Amino acid sequence: MKKKVLFLLPAILLVIGSMWAGGNKQAQGSQIAGNDDLSKRVKMTILMGRQFDVPAGNSIEKMLGDLVNADLEFRLVDRATDSLNNTMNMIIASGDYPDMIQFLSITHVNTYVADGILIPLDDLLKQYGQEVLAIRTNDMFEQCTFNGKRMVVPITDNREASVPIIRMDWLQKLGLKVPTTLDELENCLKAFTEKGPGISGIKNTYGISSTNNPPTEVFAQVVAYYGVPPSGWQLRNGKLVAGQICPEVLDELKLINKWYNNGWVDPEFPLYNREKFQEIIGTGTFGTYAWQAQRLDPAFDIGLAALYKREPGALFASFPPIKDKNGNPGKLYHGDSRSGNFFGISKTCVSPKRAMMLLNYAASEKGYLRIRYGVEGVNYKVTNGQMTWMPGWDDINKRTQEGLSIQYNNFLRREWTDRMINKTGQDAYTMMKSVMVPNSPIYVTTPGMLEMGPLRTQLEYETQIKIMTAKPGTDVNAIWNDFVTKWLRDVGGQKITDEVNAAYAARGK
Numbered sequence: 182m183k184k185k186v187l188f189l190l191p192a193i194l195l196v197i198g199s200m201w202a203g204g205n206k207q208a209q210g211s212q213i214a215g216n217d218d219l220s221k222r223v224k225m226t227i228l229m230g231r232q233f234d235v236p237a238g239n240s241i242e243k244m245l246g247d248l249v250n251a252d253l254e255f256r257l258v259d260r261a262t263d264s265l266n267n268t269m270n271m272i273i274a275s276g277d278y279p280d281m282i283q284f285l286s287i288t289h290v291n292t293y294v295a296d297g298i299l300i301p302l303d304d305l306l307k308q309y310g311q312e313v314l315a316i317r318t319n320d321m322f323e324q325c326t327f328n329g330k331r332m333v334v335p336i337t338d339n340r341e342a343s344v345p346i347i348r349m350d351w352l353q354k355l356g357l358k359v360p361t362t363l364d365e366l367e368n369c370l371k372a373f374t375e376k377g378p379g380i381s382g383i384k385n386t387y388g389i390s391s392t393n394n395p396p397t398e399v400f401a402q403v404v405a406y407y408g409v410p411p412s413g414w415q416l417r418n419g420k421l422v423a424g425q426i427c428p429e430v431l432d433e434l435k436l437i438n439k440w441y442n443n444g445w446v447d448p449e450f451p452l453y454n455r456e457k458f459q460e461i462i463g464t465g466t467f468g469t470y471a472w473q474a475q476r477l478d479p480a481f482d483i484g485l486a487a488l489y490k491r492e493p494g495a496l497f498a499s500f501p502p503i504k505d506k507n508g509n510p511g512k513l514y515h516g517d518s519r520s521g522n523f524f525g526i527s528k529t530c531v532s533p534k535r536a537m538m539l540l541n542y543a544a545s546e547k548g549y550l551r552i553r554y555g556v557e558g559v560n561y562k563v564t565n566g567q568m569t570w571m572p573g574w575d576d577i578n579k580r581t582q583e584g585l586s587i588q589y590n591n592f593l594r595r596e597w598t599d600r601m602i603n604k605t606g607q608d609a610y611t612m613m614k615s616v617m618v619p620n621s622p623i624y625v626t627t628p629g630m631l632e633m634g635p636l637r638t639q640l641e642y643e644t645q646i647k648i649m650t651a652k653p654g655t656d657v658n659a660i661w662n663d664f665v666t667k668w669l670r671d672v673g674g675q676k677i678t679d680e681v682n683a684a685y686a687a688r689g690k
Contacts, residue, residue: 217534219249219534219535221250222250223250223532223535225252225280225281225531225536226253226280227256228268228282229258230257230259230591231257233483233581234257235255235584236582241552242589245539245542245589250535257588265286266635269292273292278298279527280532281530281536282299284333285522286634287626288630290333291327291634298528299526300530301330302331302332302526303330303331305536305537309538309541312544321335324626325523334524334540336524336591336593337597341515341613341617342514342515342613343471344472344473344477344610345402345405345471345500346469346471347360347369347500349497350496355372357369360500361504363402366402367440370440370469371388373386373445373468373469374443374445381465381466386466386467387444387445388440388469389440389445389470390446390453390467391446391453392457395642397411400471402469402471403436404514406504407429407430407432407433407436409429411645412620413514414681416622421622423677425668426665426668426674434661438649442652442653446649448650459483460484462484462485462488463491465491474499474598474602474610475598475599475610476606477497477498477602477606478603480570480601481599483578496605498608502616511616513613514620515618522594540592540593543592543593543595545595549590553585553599554600555585559571561601568601623684625684627684628676629673629676629679629680630677633672637674640667641668644660647660
């Protein structure tokens, strides 16, 4: 059995413990799962990461339940690392498992498989998952296969990079051009911070803000300048070195720290998980960041919608990565093309057949359209092949109230970029595709990666934020050296490095 990592916070456990108190569900699930009589309505619980606060009993939730003759209870959990880790660990400790579980980490999948919590999906996929198999290739199932059995379904295809985004209206008001070099970018950050209040009416403005999960995500321009993403693998002298510990990443963190001490970075960013950061976008307090191209359409981003409603003249748009330190065109970096999100079915699931039917429906063209866009003629229309929202439904808050959002689309993402994304988003996506490269020469999942994954991620994020926010005079080199030592020695980094290099050498033969 793989080693489990449990770092449980008492206060969180108390809350989550009450959340998962579900009576004798394990015994009930074991009894009903064998029959799986679809004519009898059952109750099913589904654990998912929270994208939006979606009201219970909304129209999509009810539609999905009626589709499989079940009352669905969605338990939405904060996607921030600590909250997610503690929730996943609490589920194991409680023995009260949801019927379906969304995993945001292959490490958690490994732990649940090792503990015997998940059931194999091969027979279910063959009988009820034809649509899933049609859009998920065999290579995407490689990381989902344990001892020859497919244990989870890959939800997404990860070939997307965060695109740099900037307030075009601020640039215009300040007489600045879209930055193409580091000096020009820093000039914008300084102006956004010092002159932003005068053009926005907001007391405190900042050049840039960020999310803490991961903390480097919105600093894509810094990564473009130094050319080494803090993930993936870099080939050095014939050997692969983890991006997380490459010296260029320390240079990136030092640059962000300089910006932070100059007052150009929102000082509250270490408190912003992805959901909170989306709200912060709506405050209009900063001038640049980086995120998914789709989020440039206010029809798909609540924060942006709030900003544009309050400031009709506001405009965030993408811009290419700045030139790197050698003066070459900058690049954006994407990770493994395989999924970073998965859905599993627990051994106590009241109806494994229904669970797979839900995933299969979401994978289908019909299901994708219904979950993502609603009903043609009611929520959207198609004219000459172009989809547009019906009057009123371009309001993302209204759609979220009805469940029409990426929350339920994350059952299984048939497509990454939305079909109705606006021109700003389309331009960002096109730009991203033209400058995007892999962050690694090889993608493998090794045994070492599956051990102590949460602790390794926690160490990386904590160190990155510690260096980013260090006060002047702090010995950040000492912090970095201590991190590298711990990463290699204490959280499985050296073992992973050896395994990845062995796999890389084997592929070269």
